[in-house]
Amino acid sequence: MKTAWVFPGQGSQAVGMGMDLLEVGQDKFAKAAEILGWSIAEKCQGDIAELSQTEYTQPCLYTISAILSDLLKAKGYTPDVVAGHSLGEYSALYSAGVFDFATGLELVKQRSLLMSGASGGAMTALIGFDRAALEDLIANTPDVVLANDNSDGQVVISGTVEAVQSVCGQIKVKKAMPLAVSGAFHSPLMAEAAAKFADILAQIQFRDAQIPVLSNVEPTDATTSAQTLRDRLSVQITSPVRWREISLYLGESGCERAIEVGAGKVLTGLLKRTAPNLQLANISNLEQLNELVR
Template sequence: MSLICLFPGQGSQAKGMGAELFDRYGDWTADADRVLGYSIRELCLDDPRGELGLTEFTQPALFVVNAMTYRAKRDAGMATPAFLAGHSLGEYNALLAAGCFDFATGLTLVKERGRMMGRVTGGGMAAVVGLEPDRVRAVLASTDAGRLVDAANFNTFDQTVIAGPKDALESVKPSFEAAGVRAYIPLNVSAPFHSRYMREPQNQFGAFLKDFAFSAPSIEVVANVNGRPYQHDMVRQTLAEQIGNSVQWLETMLYLMRQPEPEFIECGPGTVLTKMLAQIRKRIRTAG
């Protein structure tokens, strides 16, 4: 049996998350308050200023709750996983669990990542439901507006998130409808994450990472950028590349599903990744 832990990213946050964890892991709660300069408990439980949905705050909050959730599962007797993976921001939790850096260092990285990504404006994202990834690529390649839009997240066989300028996203909608898309859903985000339009913050973050040392993963971590395990000497470069490149979540799941007797556990608030996995498995069973 191959135990595999998955860590969610933005979109899984919810007011009240981590309520049972902050007192239990007071050391990490104190570390988080020190690194962030505000109360992580107040942000997650009360969100008095309506900040939990803002990238700059969402990313640190999810990192902390994901990390504490994984720690609680290990304390409860969960075995050491054979593999780890995280969706976008969640990849930092996978690397933490693999011993690449400590909790405070990981949170410092995530704080800066969220700050840099949160400064990008002027674009958006949309979920394309009902078309396979190759069809999504073909539709985007077929028009001038489409060629301004990137596939940002390949989540399942029939759910891909695209990113780009808002007017281009609006312009490509009729093309997807003509291709038979089941749903075309604009997302409530502030920027075109995981696209060519994030290359400036990607380069800035790459420069920021040069000041940090990273240990080789002690557990295999599957990377968003290619759906394959991290090369042990490429942690810094792979983390930087993640910001401006597609999240290859479907490839990640297919790789992990090929492992001996895979058993998946989601470590974080909600069940977004568990539901995606169920959709992927259903399609494979149907096709087989």
């Protein structure tokens, strides 16, 4: 059965996530503390407001996904293709063998610090809208973009506070939810952070992937090329997350099953809407892992 592993991004965090992995993943938790200077276990058992701060959320999600991915492989499972939502792309690249755990976590650490340091923008999630009307409105409103295209009926817009408010004031939606983020992620307003991160990326050695990777910025071309994957990652911070297209690709390219590897079930929820023929599973804890293995 052709299977995709998909890895969650920011927004999937929850207090208590990963706590049943402390023993089986002790080496990675220890390595993470060494790299980060703080304990992932402590953050995951603490306050949700603190855990939801970008500089903590991203390393915690990456580490948990990496441990679960390794456990799946130890049970003899291997995906045919991998993809991740924004931050989750780093977990996908780790799972595909593009870099080792420590290298990936160092990248995630630097990315999270650059993104959390951004300011002067806003993001709002929209649910239930006329897509054509929204796209037309965005095209005619400066300084706002469609940042996360999650499904036909769920997106996130990103840009200046004024531009985001302008769009929200003119489009009829079922629900609009401002996101508690410091800046306009996945928009041109992140250009300064992206330039700094590109310099960091340039120092990292990427390996060709052992498993094809679907990128957020080019969701119709799964590749194993180290250079291509690096190039795509370098523009990810300023580019839209094209998850709806990733979902369509998985549903139309012969994939029969998708397993969300990491905290929560956001991505399987999105996949169900866009690619309803896929068999879906979540592996966010040891109990679910053992259920899958039976």
